Amino acid sequence: MAPCAAAGAQMLAASPCISASQSMLASRAAVSRISPALGTSGFASCPRIAYSRPLGSSSVAVRAVSGESTPHGLPIDLRGKRAFIAGVADDNGYGWAIAKALAAAGAEILVGTWVPALNIFETSLRRGKFDESRKLPDGSLMEIAKVYPLDAVYDSPEDVPEEVKTNKRYSGSSKWTVKEAAESVKEDFGSIDILVHSLANGPEVTKPLLETSRSGYLAAMSASSYSYVSLLQHFLPIMNSGGASISLTYIASERTIPGYGGGMSSAKAALESDTRVLAFEAGRKGNIRVNTISAGPLGSRAAKAIGFIEKMIEYSYVNAPLEKELRADEVGNAAAFLVSPLASAITGSTVYVDNGLNTMAIAVDSPTVAS
Numbered sequence: 001m002a003p004c005a006a007a008g009a010q011m012l013a014a015s016p017c018i019s020a021s022q023s024m025l026a027s028r029a030a031v032s033r034i035s036p037a038l039g040t041s042g043f044a045s046c047p048r049i050a051y052s053r054p055l056g057s058s059s060v061a062v063r064a065v066s067g068e069s070t071p072h073g074l075p076i077d078l079r080g081k082r083a084f085i086a087g088v089a090d091d092n093g094y095g096w097a098i099a100k101a102l103a104a105a106g107a108e109i110l111v112g113t114w115v116p117a118l119n120i121f122e123t124s125l126r127r128g129k130f131d132e133s134r135k136l137p138d139g140s141l142m143e144i145a146k147v148y149p150l151d152a153v154y155d156s157p158e159d160v161p162e163e164v165k166t167n168k169r170y171s172g173s174s175k176w177t178v179k180e181a182a183e184s185v186k187e188d189f190g191s192i193d194i195l196v197h198s199l200a201n202g203p204e205v206t207k208p209l210l211e212t213s214r215s216g217y218l219a220a221m222s223a224s225s226y227s228y229v230s231l232l233q234h235f236l237p238i239m240n241s242g243g244a245s246i247s248l249t250y251i252a253s254e255r256t257i258p259g260y261g262g263g264m265s266s267a268k269a270a271l272e273s274d275t276r277v278l279a280f281e282a283g284r285k286g287n288i289r290v291n292t293i294s295a296g297p298l299g300s301r302a303a304k305a306i307g308f309i310e311k312m313i314e315y316s317y318v319n320a321p322l323e324k325e326l327r328a329d330e331v332g333n334a335a336a337f338l339v340s341p342l343a344s345a346i347t348g349s350t351v352y353v354d355n356g357l358n359t360m361a362i363a364v365d366s367p368t369v370a371s
């Protein structure tokens with residue numbers, strides 16, 4: 001999804017950043033306000049220009065805007081919605097970018113942070129270390145209403161082994177199993193509208209699948225796939241009808257990416273399959289939409305642990321249809337669209353936000369092709 005077209009639906013497919021000169025051609029003036037969600041740093045190249053096609057009209061209308069709101073715009077509006085985002089422990093990853101996009105669209109933000117990372121995350125947040133990256137397009141800082149401790153590989157207290165309970169990284173926190181986290185959110189806020197799963201873990205990710213142990217494989221599935229089933233299972237009862245959920249997947253689920261090992265490719269394949277089944281079940285049970293974003297490579301903390309993320313970023317830059325860096329906020333904006341009412345008929349989908357890399361069958365920088 002191109003930056004300026006993040007709102008998808010009614011935004012015009014042609015050139016997302018329509019130039020000011022094109023506005024001369026506009027046959028009907030339709031002023032639209034740039035939604036805060038669209039105005040993230042990724043939109044710097046098309047500032048203060050918005051365009052829309054009024055419903056029922058074939059004419060394109062473009063005009064520079066001065067901040068006034070109008071009924072013709074099509075903003076991503078999440079005001080009055082509450083989101084729980086599982087998998088935020090710093091300001092580098094997709095979870096943070098999604099939180100920001102949802103906050104910019106007006107949603108209230110709750111996050112679930114992995115217990116071993118909780119202390120440092122909360123301390124950094126308190127000390128203002130993230131203040132620069134908390135900045136929203138309107139200049140305000142993203143507020144996180146509450147940070148919940150979470151370990152998504154444990155569903156309820158009975159599942160937690162003694163050595164984890166007594167581990168000093170865990171013993172300072174309480175109520176961090178999935179069931180307890182959902183209960184705490186219910187107690188504090190009553191309900192949510194949006195559930196985001198932005199977490200993964202594979203202890204043997206650097207090992208080829210052929211060398212992966214049973215326990216390593218199952219641990220990857222537990223942390224990266226079942227954790228989503230569990231989250232939705234426990235949060236669905238407190239999700240308001242019409243709500244939406246998303247997770248993050250990776251193309252290694254469908255095509256071989258040597259180096260993405262330890263059963264992580266299998267875990268992402270399961271996550272995508274579960275997205276379809278959960279979309280049906282949650283759709284019928286709670287009128288909740290379920291989608292997953294297949295994101296391109298980003299140098300997050302988790303990705304750096306795999307060891308070759310910089311090469312994947314470079315590969316993507318050179319070979320993807322869109323020859324540009326993929327920014328986390330582009331994934332955040334796509335997520336904001338997917339959980340918004342604008343995506344009301346989209347469920348069970350794997351949506352690629354990867355500069356189009358998934359569509360390529362050959363590497364254009366391959367010496368074989370070049371010669």
Ligand SMILES: NC(=O)c1ccc[n+]([C@@H]2O[C@H](COP(=O)([O-])OP(=O)(O)OC[C@H]3O[C@@H](n4cnc5c(N)ncnc54)[C@H](O)[C@@H]3O)[C@@H](O)[C@H]2O)c1
Pocket residue numbers: 086087088089090092093094095113114115117150151152153197198199200201223248249250251294295296297298299300301302303309
């Ligand atoms: N970075 C990429 O290149 C890339 C590409 C496609 C998909 N993704 C996916 O995006 C999602 C977010 O990852 P990211 O790359 O932004 O890295 P990240 O480090 O920002 O996020 C991963 C998070 O998972 C948390 N976590 C790990 N185990 C957990 C557990 N048991 N319970 C709760 N939280 C746990 C970590 O603390 C961390 O906050 C993951 O699903 C990842 O597979 C990443």
